[in-house]
Amino acid sequence: MHKxxxxxxVGILALFGAGVANADELLDLQKNPxxxxxxxxxxxxxxxxKLKQITTxxxxxxxxxxxxxxxxxxxxxxxxxxxxxxMYLHTPFPNIVYALDLNNEGKILWKYEPKQDPxxxxxxxxxxxxxxxxxxxxxxxxxxxDTTLVALDAKTGKLVWSxxxxxxxxxxxxxxxxxxxxxxxxxxxAGGEFGVRGSLTAxxxxxxxxxxxGYSMGPDSDTLIDGEKTTHLGKPVGKDSGLNTWEGDQxxxxxGTTWGWYSYDPELNLVYYGxxxxxxxxxxxxxxxxxxxxxxxxxxxxxxVAKWVYQMTPHDEWDYDGINETILANQTINGQARKTLxxxxxxxxxxxxxxxxxxxxxxxxxxxxxxxxxxxxxxxxSKTYGRPLVVSKYSTEQNGEDVNTKGVCPxxxxxxxMQPASFSPDTGLFYVPTNHVCMDYEPFRVSYTxxxxxxxxxxxxxxxxxxxNMGNFIAWDARVGKIVWSNKEQFSVWSGTxxxxxxxxxxxxxxxxxxxxxxxxxxxxxxxxxxSGIIGNVITYEHKGxxxxxxxxxxxxxxxxxLAAGLSKSNEGLGAVGGYKALSDYTALGGVLTVFALPxxxxxxxxxxx
Amino acid sequence: xxxxxxxxLALSVFMGFGTTVRAEPPxxxxxxxxxxxxxFDAKGDPTYKVQADGAVDWYTFSGYRRYHAECHVxxxxxxxxxxxxxxxxxSVKNFNYAEFYGIVVGGRENKVAGNDSVMPAFADNKNxxxxxxxxxxxIRARSTEAVGRGRPEKKAEKPAAFAEAExxxxxxx
Numbered sequence: 122m123h124k125x126x127x128x129x130x131v132g133i134l135a136l137f138g139a140g141v142a143n144a145d146e147l148l149d150l151q152k153n154p155x156x157x158x159x160x161x162x163x164x165x166x167x168x169x170x171k172l173k174q175i176t177t178x179x180x181x182x183x184x185x186x187x188x189x190x191x192x193x194x195x196x197x198x199x200x201x202x203x204x205x206x207x208m209y210l211h212t213p214f215p216n217i218v219y220a221l222d223l224n225n226e227g228k229i230l231w232k233y234e235p236k237q238d239p240x241x242x243x244x245x246x247x248x249x250x251x252x253x254x255x256x257x258x259x260x261x262x263x264x265x266x267d268t269t270l271v272a273l274d275a276k277t278g279k280l281v282w283s284x285x286x287x288x289x290x291x292x293x294x295x296x297x298x299x300x301x302x303x304x305x306x307x308x309x310x311a312g313g314e315f316g317v318r319g320s321l322t323a324x325x326x327x328x329x330x331x332x333x334x335g336y337s338m339g340p341d342s343d344t345l346i347d348g349e350k351t352t353h354l355g356k357p358v359g360k361d362s363g364l365n366t367w368e369g370d371q372x373x374x375x376x377g378t379t380w381g382w383y384s385y386d387p388e389l390n391l392v393y394y395g396x397x398x399x400x401x402x403x404x405x406x407x408x409x410x411x412x413x414x415x416x417x418x419x420x421x422x423x424x425x426v427a428k429w430v431y432q433m434t435p436h437d438e439w440d441y442d443g444i445n446e447t448i449l450a451n452q453t454i455n456g457q458a459r460k461t462l463x464x465x466x467x468x469x470x471x472x473x474x475x476x477x478x479x480x481x482x483x484x485x486x487x488x489x490x491x492x493x494x495x496x497x498x499x500x501x502x503s504k505t506y507g508r509p510l511v512v513s514k515y516s517t518e519q520n521g522e523d524v525n526t527k528g529v530c531p532x533x534x535x536x537x538x539m540q541p542a543s544f545s546p547d548t549g550l551f552y553v554p555t556n557h558v559c560m561d562y563e564p565f566r567v568s569y570t571x572x573x574x575x576x577x578x579x580x581x582x583x584x585x586x587x588x589x590n591m592g593n594f595i596a597w598d599a600r601v602g603k604i605v606w607s608n609k610e611q612f613s614v615w616s617g618t619x620x621x622x623x624x625x626x627x628x629x630x631x632x633x634x635x636x637x638x639x640x641x642x643x644x645x646x647x648x649x650x651x652x653s654g655i656i657g658n659v660i661t662y663e664h665k666g667x668x669x670x671x672x673x674x675x676x677x678x679x680x681x682x683x684l685a686a687g688l689s690k691s692n693e694g695l696g697a698v699g700g701y702k703a704l705s706d707y708t709a710l711g712g713v714l715t716v717f718a719l720p721x722x723x724x725x726x727x728x729x730x731x
Numbered sequence: 732x733x734x735x736x737x738x739x740l741a742l743s744v745f746m747g748f749g750t751t752v753r754a755e756p757p758x759x760x761x762x763x764x765x766x767x768x769x770x771f772d773a774k775g776d777p778t779y780k781v782q783a784d785g786a787v788d789w790y791t792f793s794g795y796r797r798y799h800a801e802c803h804v805x806x807x808x809x810x811x812x813x814x815x816x817x818x819x820x821x822s823v824k825n826f827n828y829a830e831f832y833g834i835v836v837g838g839r840e841n842k843v844a845g846n847d848s849v850m851p852a853f854a855d856n857k858n859x860x861x862x863x864x865x866x867x868x869x870i871r872a873r874s875t876e877a878v879g880r881g882r883p884e885k886k887a888e889k890p891a892a893f894a895e896a897e898x899x900x901x902x903x904x
Contacts, residue, residue, distance in 0.1 A: 195815055239840065243851040246804055248815060314804070402800075525882070561882070565796060568901050573856035579799040581808075581882055677814045710814055 145303050147257055148387055150204070155663040157203040160253045160298035161541060162619070162660070165449035166384040168543030170661045173623040174668035175719060180625055180637045180647045182723035186669065188652075189227050191712035193217065196656055196677020198539075199253030199298055200617065201714065202261075203662040203671075204275070209256070212712060213677070214242060214249035214266045220278060223664045227716075231278030233263070233271075241267045241289040244572060246314040247679040250296050250656075252382075252539070257301030257326045264295040264308050272306075272329060282329035286310065286322055291571045293317045295380075302385035302392060302422055305332055309379030309394070313442065316374035316400040316575040321383070321392075321418070323425060333425035337377025337396040337413050338363040344413065345425045352429045352479055354507045358412075366412040374569055375407075376400035377414035381444030381539050386460070389477060391419045391428060393449065393462060397442035402533075403564035403577030404518040410435040415443040417464060417472070419479060429479030434468050435508060438517040439493060439562060440533035440578070441468035446541045448551065454482055454600050463599045465542055465553055467535025468509065470497055473599045481507055485602025487595065488536040488555055490585040493529050517562050517578070525563040532560035532582040534613065534679060541617040541658060542597075543626065548640050550605055551597040552626040554614035558582050558591050594618075594628055594636075596643060606643040612704060615680040616672070617658025629655025629672050631680055632707040635717065637670075651715045654708040656680055667718050675712035676704070757827045760871055768890030769864070776828040777864045779872035786885035787878055789893060794869025795883060797862040801853075809880040810873040815848060820873040831867050835859060861900035 150156060151163040154171040162168050175183065191197065195213040201221075202209040207230065208221040215237060220230040242249055245266060255262040260272040260281055268287035271280060286308050287293030292315025300307045305323040313319070319337040324330065335345040340361050348360035364372060377396040384393045399407055399414035415434040420427050434441050448463045454473070462476035469491030473483035484497035493516075494509035513519050515529045534556045542553040560582045567577030584591050592610035597603070616629030625637050625646070631654045637647040654676025661670045762770035762780040769790050770780040780788045798810065805816035812818030823831060838852035853859035859866065872878035 239849050240851070242849040243805065243838075248813075563796065565800075566901065567800070568857040568861075570855045570857065573851075573853065574801050574804070574858065576800040576804075576858075579796045579882075581799075 145387060147301055147303070156205065157200070157660045157662045158256055159202070160199060160255060160300060161382050161384070161446065164302060164385040164387060166382055166446050166541065167448060167450060168541060168618060169545055169620045171622045172661055172663055172668045173621060174663070174725060175621065175625065175670065176623040176725075177625060177639050177646060179719060179723055179725065180623070182719055183637065183647050183649070183670070183717050184720050185649065186716050186718040187227055188716065189221065189714045191217070191219075191673075191675070191714065193675075193712045194710040195675065195712070196248040196250045196680075197673040197675030197712045198250040198656050198658075198678055200658040200660045200673060201671060202254055202256055203660070203664075204256055206664070207275070209254050209261050209275075210714060211251050211254050211263065213251050213675075214245070216251055216263060216265045218254065218261065218263055218273065218278065220275075233273055233278045235263075235265050235269070235271065237265055237267045237269075238289075241294060244289055244292045244312065244315060245294045245296065246311065248677045250678050252296060253298035255299040255301045255306060257306060260326065262299040262301065262306050264297065264299045266294055266296070268293055268295045268310065270299060270306070270308050270324060270329070272326075284324060284329045284331070287312075287317070291315070291317065292573070297380040298382070300383045300385075301326060302383075303387070305422065307383055307392065309381070309383075311378050311380040313376040313378040313397045313400055314574055314576055315572065316376065316569050317378055318373060318375050319378035319396050321379050321394060321420070323422075335418075335420055335425045335427065336363070337379070337416070338367065338372040338375045338411070340364055344427070345420065346427045346430070351427045353431060354481060355478070358430065362412050366410040368408045371407050374400055374575065375411065375414060377416070379444060382446035382541055384447045384449050385422065386449055386476060389460070390422045391476070392422050393417070393419055393447040393476065395443040395445055395447065395464065395466075397444045398437050398440050401567050401575050401577035402440050403522065403567055404436060404438040405522050405564060406567065406577065411437065415441065417443065417447060417462070417474065419476065431474060431479055431481065431507065433466050433470070433472065433509070436518065439468070439529060441466065441535060443467065445535070445537060445539060448542065448544055449476060450544045450546075450599070452549070452600050461599070463544070463551060465537045465597075467531070467538065468493070469531045469536035470509070471597055471599060471602060473602070483599060483602040487553060487597055487604065488531065488557060488593065490530040490557060490559065491536060517564050522565050523563065525561050527561045528559055528586070529562055530559035530585055531556060532558040533562070533580055534558055534582065538615065538679065540615050540656070543618045543620045545620040545626070545640050547622065547624070548596075549598070549600070550640070551599050552618050552620055552640070553595050553597050554616055554618055554628055555593045555595055556591065556613040557585060557588070557593050558613060559585050594638070594643070596640070608638065608643050608645070613680060615656040615678065619659045619661055621661055627659040627661070627670055627672075629657065629659060629674065631655065631676060631704055633674055633676070635659065635670070635672050635715070649717070652713045653711045654680070654704065667724070670717040671714060673712065673714050676708050676710060755827045755830070756825060757823060757871065760875055760877075767892035768887060769893075777868050779868050779877055781872070781877050784885060786887060787872070787883045788868075789887045789889050790865045790868045791872050791878060792883050792886040793862060793893070794865035794867070795878075797858065798866055798869050801856070801859050802866065810870050811880075819870045823867070823870050823874045828867060832863060835863055835866070857901055857903075861897060
């Protein structure tokens with residue numbers, strides 16, 4: 122199927138000449154619901170599939186069809202790609218890539234294992250995770266832990282080109298999946314806890330040549346911001362906004378890393394993503410708004426120049442990284458059709474923006490426990506328009522160094538971390554895996570050494586007062602900013618979701634369950650316990666007439682740090698009722714892909730064509 | 732009070748980066764001597780002191796704080812380990828203070844069943860080296876459960892000698 126499309130796009134190229142061709146192979150490929158061609162399924166990050174062989178009626182009969190051990194322990198985030206008859210699967214460090222033959226029960230067609238210096242391992246905050254691969258122009262792209270971006274021949278696994286994107290000896294690493302949009306492959310950088318200055322970098326798919334790099338902070342020449350044209354909440358940001366909102370040269374170790382999921386609107390030719398926390402976690406040490414950490418970005422695909430930015434958490438005091446995915450759904454808001462961008466931030470607010478202009482439309486709490494800010498100021502005439510109204514009691518800046526600020530919700534994990542949400546055009550709702558965890562946060566003085574942790578705060582995490590569940594799976598109406606339904610989960614839901622035309626949302630849990638729920642009601646219709654806790658993203662695809670659902674299990678990641686040993690303080694109050702037990706009582710390490718399908722007897726009966 | 736960085740490096744060379752020397756248990760953690768709010772065991776190694784009302788010495792508290800900034804992302808909250816690094820509350824039962832020092836300064840590498848685990852060298856990191864005794868004292872207190880999980884509820888005042896040494900160490904070029 123995709124070969125046919127490939128030759129079509131080549132034909133167009135030949136017709137119009139390479140320079141003017143608008144052919145976008147990937148844009149065509151992603152329209153085929155049988156494949157799963159990009160880390161998030163499509164450019165818009167909807168994570169919605171039109172497949173509907175598996176329905177609310179028959180999902181109860183779902184069963185594992187086959188499984189595959191990755192041979193790696195550690196946390197398994199992300200999901201495989203499926204293109205035609207081949208599945209491409211990644212692992213955490215050492216970042217093995219497998220091409221599996223779907224015609225032959227997952228037989229290994231080729232395997233690629235990079236040689237990396239293991240000294241990169243300890244500069245990876247929060248486990249050695251990797252969130253997956255990208256495909257484009259016959260190549261599979263892998264962003265290795267040591268920041269090397271490699272392009273592999275999708276047919277053979279042979280290295281086509283490689284390029285180094287950062288310096289791990291200074292704490293820069295790669296955990297995010299690369300994303301291919303049109304003729305470029307985009308990679309981010311991790312290391313906000315090591316004082317790495319974040320950037321998004323575009324390389325040419327064809328040859329790996331650097332197209333542009335846009336930093337999160339620094340002079341306009343670095344951030345690719347035009348002080349007169351780039352807007353923040355409708356107004357030009359002014360010259361060198363990424364410099365003059367910092368003290369001295371602190372921007373050079375300013376964080377704002379970019380390890381989430383990116384999206385692309387081909388009509389607007391804009392690339393969207395979020396930048397992470399400013400370094401250090403001690404806010405007292407870095408006065409100013411610390412622009413443009415904690416920011417949603419819209420950049421031109423070809424030039425990288427920022428069209429608009431929106432800083433959600435100016436001068437962060439809680440490690441509310443802004444890197445979570447940006448979902449490009451079109452919605453009608455107040456009777457007006459809008460091209461929207463929806464983003465569930467770590468800070469607990471669900472944002473809906475006009476993705477053409479960056480206008481803020483909705484900002485509401487998607488977990489009622491959120492307490493650090495009363496609201497986001499939506500009054501366009503207010504001095505604090507677009508800013509969160511911080512509650513002094515929960516301000517680690519106002520309380521200061523060496524003071525333990527207690528009971529802040531959400532915890533640094535955020536009301537949601539990177540685990541991506543999904544949209545269903547059938548219900549008009551978003552399906553969001555969330556954390557329901559609060560924290561005590563004590564910042565203190567810290568010293569910067571290149572390549573060493575640059576944290577500067579101590580945290581303790583626990584469920585909100587009087588509650589035992591540390592996660593919720595929710596349905597969210599982003600047009601008005603309201604929770605439609607909410608299912609309690611014992612642990613944080615650290616798995617990306619997928620929604621289908623079969624009326625279902627699939628997600629995984631930290632204990633290891635794959636679950637299917639009814640999109641309309643949230644009713645749980647299916648669950649199966651996989652070999653390990655799930656922090657990967659669920660996908661669905663079709664092969665030889667059968668719909669499959671696939672998910673990586675393999676507990677770890679930040680969830681593995683914060684939860685494997687049990688959250689500390691919570692035990693005192695909750696131990697008595699036995700409501701909370703350490704995750705290690707439920708699951709152990711191990712990377713396994715489990716693929717589900719309906720058994721033949723349960724397949725819907727389709728009338729013969731004649 | 733603390734070894735200067737140069738001394739620490741020399742020690743790490745002597746210790747062979749903590750990997751080749753046969754491990755020696757730390758001995759009795761009972762505090763027998765106090766110098767400016769810091770406690771030592773009979774061998775002269777730093778140790779914790781918990782008062783009858785549960786108040787911990789300042790160094791234990793300081794170690795708790797720095798541990799949960801520098802160490803816990805790998806070694807887990809409360810020194811109880813994570814999915815990819817050992818529980819230090821158990822590890823410190825198997826080696827003594829000098830070995831602990833050597834490992835923090837020089838790092839170490841373990842290969843178990845094809846799963847590389849790497850501890851970085853912290854010799855250049857003031858956030859670790861200025862507080863290395865504090866870290867040892869806290870983890871030692873966790874190893875005997877003299878200090879429970881989470882933040883110690885009560886603690887001694889910050890000793891003037893600590894504040895002075897901290898400023899000096901963190902400001903050193």
